[in-house]
Amino acid sequence: MRESAAERHARLLDLVRERGTVRVAELAGLLGVSPVTARRDAEALASRGLLDRVHGQVSWPRAAPGAGPAGPGAAEGLVLGLLAPSATYYFAEVIRGAHEAAARAGARLVLRVSDYRPEEDRARVEGLLAAGAEGVLVAPGWRGPEDRLAYGDWLAGLPVPAVLLERRAEPGSPLDGLDRVASDHAHGVLLALRHLLGLGHATPLLVARGDSPTALAVRAGYAEALAVLGLERPRPVIDSVPAEADPEGFERAVRALHDAVRSGLASAALVHNDVDAIEIVQRLAPLGVRVPQDLALIAYDDEVAALADTPLTAVAPPKREVGRHATELLVERLTGGADEEAAGRHVSLLPRLRVRASCGAS
Template sequence: MRESAAERHDRLLALVRERGSARVSDLAGQLGVSPVTVRRDVETLAERGLLDRVHGSVSWPENGPAATASAPGGGPVIGLIAPSATYYFAEVIRGAHEAAARAGARLVLRISDYRPEEDKARAEGLLAAGADGLLIAPAWRGAEDQAAYGDWMAQLPVPAVLLERTPAPGSPLDDLDRVCSDHRHGVLLAVRHLVGLGHGTPLLVARADSPTALAVRSGYEEALVTLGLADAPAMIGTSGPEVDPARFEEAMQEVRTAVTEGGVTAALVHNDVDAIHLVQRLSELGVRVPEDLAVIAYDDEVAALGDTPLTAVAPPKRQIGRYATELLVSRLGSVQDDDEPGQHLALLPRLRVRASTTR
């Protein structure tokens, strides 16, 4: 994916901030672009008061960059780093934007495109542009990404709130404020609903390529224990058809076999898009939803739009953005108090019942 000018500016600012000063020719090599491009970027950033220029070199302003991103009326500037601006995080961003507007703050967005190694540069760029606090949804896909790319967040010079990410217990990031969906509760709602309809242990069909997917998997195992289901967890790992079509087809065949030979009558699928693809493919393989298999999707982004509208678990995405922004604004508006406790807020998903679980 081609890097945007804003992303390149963030990387440039991060390099200069780290070094204090740098030659334009050196920056071009570090950024992998031409000297002409760097000179143009430096001119733009200098005009905004984010860098100082002197004879082929640039330096970090002595008193820090001018806060050029100030909000109307003098309110705080809030930087938001998200892995994507579409699908799940579109609602999170919308909630944050609405809450910022109500608080008289300005929200400035940076997108990492699920590249955790870029999160720090995005934060440096936001700080350089005058952000007073940060909302951060790191681009982690698993625990290894936090270990490799997460330590910098514990050293931020401004208040920060994590969104939809739960750091490793006991890690420095565990002390940060955070607002997350309680996916364990969401999975329990789904499994309990299916069991209440008379189904046995439902099948789980889920990816393993995001924190939400991993939380759904662990929540599924906990739900079986909580509900006293004696059967072993019936989990089928999959990949989205756009990522690995062959693996997706293998998973569909496994689901078909579980239904036709294993007596499975219900399934929870993460995420919505995969659930819609699953229903379509199973129909081609002779498995009907909901007659042969009741299906619940997880995310509720497009679940209602399937040929058979899908019952879905709906994490409170917009409220995640709203609560996190309100928490950050409260931190920015209060006198720093070492006795003020941090907050870990867990918001509960809801189950929206539709045709895919109704015979």
């Protein structure tokens, strides 16, 4: 089976972590890939802050200045495992926050990437334990509720402390008793809708994918926000899909939004995620719908929203803080900072709204 980019990135990170510093010119041979691929991978990981790149070499990043609540050296010698569904886009910042918190505490962080294959999560966590992990941070590769039900309960039976990252368990399930740290996406959606309503727009539409826990949380948050604000749903959520994977499905989403604007049904929309939002704006322009003149638009994720031709206002989940808080909680469990009988914690961190030009801001 061909190795995915996520798996290759995880190997590269493991390699640099073990060696400390590696010349970019040596990476191709060590990874068994072309020089162009090795250089591109190194640049991508460095741009996310997961590696330091200077003078033709990459190094494991130094810890950020200042000590967190765990205190410097509190976990000296501890090995922490982290399972993430991806090492890029959204989860790059989660990983970075976890790495910084582990380094501040004197712990070593070992990363595995599932590439959104939940059926492999258990084996990858077992690999982390075999590598010496004394506690684990786990963001399962779930895509929908069926994955959570089919590939979740085993986590509650791990022999080491575990913290669930950016995921919510089925209420009442064994997994619901684990510590977890996650973004409050319902709050983020409410921020977006309140902002658009405050600008004088009628009920905003939602354009969203349905292929990840974040996308599903945004959809649920939209329904909750409408209820809180006393609004009626103007029409069903417009289903979005990745343009490269399903061009026809993506075009249907663009056309549905175009028709809603042209008919006067809507003048504002929230779009999950940044990439879809940027591509939708680009596709709407030749159809005669301009952002922000005809449509005020807010993206959800704030990974690349600021880089659009018209910088996009975006909801920014606290991704880095999620990684940091989860790691500090795990270190606290492992170092005796929390009593074994202490209540578990479900920590929700609030997203922020970053206002840019796509809603008419200067």
